Structure formats: structure tokens, C-alpha cells
Amino acid sequence: MARAVTTQRKTLNTILAWAVGLLIFFPILWTILTSFKTEAQAIASPPIFLNFDWTLENYAVVQERSDYMRFLWNSLIIAGGSTVLGIIIAVPAAWSMAFVPSKRTKDILLWMLSTKMLPAVGVLYPIYLICIELGVLDNRAALVVILMLINLPIIVWMLYTYFREIPGEILEAARMDGATLKEELLYILTPMAVPGIASTLLLNFILAWNEAFWTLNLTAVDAAPLTAFIASYSSPEGLFFAKLSAASTMAIAPILILGWFSQKQLVRGLTFGAVK
């Protein structure tokens, strides 16, 4: 009978998992559906789920009114740049924390993480002023650096966890074999940590892509990424829902596709070390 119970449990778990998954996915699904409705249908009450007149009109209007490609390009540069820059800085940092820890390493890690607990708006004013002072408001390079700094604690933490799984003796063996620090990082540590580094890259790219607070506050035209593209369609009165949805769908499509294809890597990366 034990077997029957297990199967029953399994089915129940599967149903539960699907329910939670659908619940989380529902807003995205609703956004995508709304983007194909007319403005009137979009705000109809009671809401219409599937039997509406499917139209591509919203996409046409959005495409006409704003230059999607420019926003996309900015998003790619800001998200990609901040992620790559972050990894370059975080690999040596995580290496030293994992393999030559000092008495304060744990404190530093916690302190770094604690900066993530600070509400971002708390430092908006100083950072905004610094940007004006340096003349880098609405500048892609400035956003690359700022988003890199924002996500650096997470990158370092993730890499630190992966590196901790690599036995120190292997790095010592490389040192005995004549590898310089650079060669040790390049030929031994990095190849061994590839799965971890890949999922760190992915996760941080997604975080930077979706980051809205800084990108909205520090850009106007030139450096505005897709978050600003969406925001430009939101109106305080709640009008033009369908067009806002179309813009949102266009903005999240690239990252959704990326996430879909890399989900195995992402899940493995996020649970790495936890299950072993």
C-alpha cells in the first residue's frame, strides 16, 4: 500500500506545483492576452478571457510611435555590460573570500548583502547629484556601472558559494605545478566553476534587464532601456491598457525566451550546493 500512497502524493504535488506555477505566470499571460485586445475590451467588465477579437493593432501603434530597437539596444548594453563587468570584478573577489578567507570575510559578505536591504530610494538623491556633477545623467556607461554595483553583492555571493564547492587542494596543486595566480584563475578555477558562472551571468542579466528604479530615474532619452519604453505607455488614468500591454510584451519577450531556453541551467545554478 505504501506505493499507492506515494503515487497519490506525487499526483497531489504535481497539481499543487502546476497551480502555483500558473498563479505566478497568470499576470504575464494576462498581459500578453490584453495586448491582443482592443482598448475597450481591455478594460471590459467583467473581463474577457479568450473570446475577444484578436488584433495586432496595438503592436502597430506602439511600433509606429516609438523606436523599439533603440530601447532594446540600450537594454542589451546596460544589462549585458553590467553583468560582464560585475563578473570580472566578482571572480577575484569571490576567489579571495573562498580560498584565502580572513577573520572578517563572513562579516564583509554579510555587510555586502545588507546593502541590498537598503531601500534604493534612500540613495537616489546622492547618486542623482553625483551623476549631474559628473555629467553622466542619461548615460549608458553610468547605468552599466550603477547596475553593476547594485547587483555586485549578489554576484559575489553566488560565485562565493560555487567556489566554496571547489576543493582548495586542487588550486594548491596548480600552484605547486607552477601556475601563476592568473593561470590558476584562468585554467583551473574558471573552467571548474563554469556551470556556476553561467547561472550567475544569466540571473544577473535578468535582474539587470528588469531593473526599473534606476533606469527610470537616471535616463531620459539617450540611455533609456525597455523599462522606460514600458513606462512611457503607462498613464495615471489607467487608459490605453492594451497598448501598455503590447509594450510590456515586447519588452519582456527577449528575456522570457532567454529564460525559457536556459531554465535547466538556472535551476541547477540556483540549487547548486543545496542538493548534493
Add this chain to the structure above:
Amino acid sequence: MGQIQLNQVTKSFGDVQVIPPLDLTIEDGEFAVFVGPSGCGKSTLLRLIAGLEDFTTGHIEIDGKDATAVPPAKRGLAMVFQSYALYPHMTVRKNIAFPLRMAKMDQAEIDRRVENAASILNLSDYLDRRPGQLSGGQRQRVAIGRAIVREPAAFLFDEPLSNLDAALRVGMRMEISELHKKLATTMIYVTHDQVEAMTMADKIVVLRAGHIEQVGSPLELYRTPRNLFVAGFIGSPKMNFIEGAEAAKHDAHTIGVRPEHISVSAEGGEWKGVVGLSEHLGSDTFFHIHETGLAETITVRADGEVAFRSGDTVYLNPRADVIHRFDANGLRIG
């Protein structure tokens, strides 16, 4: 080409001094074994020689040249780790070639040396496999291969056999000894297993709490242990220690008699006792004798044919010429 000399070396981790001032010379071509219970500082000492740890004070000379500030890669030493520490993402060939690649050697010479090392270690058929596809013994050989291709001034082994099963361990022990004969290179070998130390070493260094208790050949340590610690550590089963009146008869605070130097009989002898546990090894039998009035247990090593049952009364005769005498400080007398 491989004399290693430590002068007044110390090592502290924070406030804890793990190696008090220590002097030691390992001659060129010697097989030296550091042995001691866990936590005695033997691995730390090896890592200091390797350069993986910095000295707190003191200095090291390799081939007469001061190497204290020389980084590990430049000391000309090769190390074999307890965990083998192979590079899991590289094939056996690339693992063995790695130190040569780091030395920027040309590819033809790298290939020649890798093939050569592989044939010495019977790894030729496995060169294109990854470490994960090899058995423990093969991995160990790859680790040794990676060490020998560099033609180092000395090899450092950090408990290399402790992850292998018993049968493989005996085989690898002999392979390493033969390798030492073939290469005639200095080897320093760390182990907690005194059998490994006795069978492989030219010179044994017995360590306790960072102190060198005694340095000598295996038989010197067996025959003339300098103190109670060495006497108890070297030899298996352990030496019997007897204090009190019996020791006083020999003008000593403590006397030590090895189990193999006591004969046991039913007829009569110097000491009398009752048989407790017997351990039958086939070739030998170890009897644990109680109620002797000398010590809680006296261990006796007898021929495998000798049969006594638990509870039998027996008589023991120690060989007078091999009784070790120690003073109240635990130091050897005479």
C-alpha cells in the same frame, strides 16, 4: 640535487604555535617519512616546505639556497595530495602535462615526457580519460605522474594512500618505494600510519605537537626509542609499559617490553596472568593477558599455533636483553 634544510622554523596560526622552533635536514635522495598522531603538525610542516604556508620565523634552504621567500611554483618541488587534487575538467594527458605547460615547455618535449611517465606508471591506456572515469589507485598514479614529469628536486607526499582500500594501499606502497629506487630523488612522505613509515622510510621523523620526538632509521626507532612516546608509537601491537616494583628491579621508573619479546607458556615463567581476549591473525596470535599485577593488560604476540582459551592461567617470560628502560621524565635510560 635535493637536500632540504629547515633552520629554526616556527609556525603560528594566530596565537597558537603549531610548530615550535624546529631544525631538520633531509639529505639528497633520502626517503624521509614524517609520522605522528593526527594534529601533530606533520602536514603543516610539509606545507611549509612546499611553500603553501608561510613561515612565522626561520628559514628553509633547498640545495643550499635560501628558499624562504620563494613561491611554491619556483621551489622545484612536486606534491602529491591526499585527495589527489586532479583537475577534473582535464584528461589524464592534460593533467600530467599541466606543470610542463605552465613551464612553457615545447609540445614535443611535453608529449615525450607524458608518454614516458605514463609508461612508468602503467597509465598509457588511460591518457584520454577524465579523472572521474578512473579508479582510486589509477587517480593516485595520475597524481604521481603529474609530479614526476617535472623532474623535481624533491617529492612531497601528503598521506597519499589514506583514501585507498587496504589491498591497494600495500600495492601502492611498494610502487612508491620502487619509484624512489628508480628515480633516486628526495622524497618526503607524511603519514599517520607507522607501518607505512617503517616499510618505506630511510629516515623517520616522529612528531608530536609540532616537536620532533626522534629522528632515525626505522630500526633505530624500533630498537632504541628515545622516549616513551616513540616507544609506544612505533611497533604494532604497542609496547607494554610497566611501572612500579617490577620497573624498580631494572633501576627504572618505567620499563617497556614489546609483545613480540614476551614468550607465553602454560608451565611457568617470570610473570603470571589470565588470558582475556585473543586476536587470531593466522600467522600470529595476540593474547591480552590480565591480572598480572604489572599493568592492566599485557599484550603478547605468539605463534599462530599457540592456543590458549579465555580464562586460562599462563606464564610470561620477557626477553631480558630487549627490555627498554625509561626514567621518571619518560626518557630512555642507557
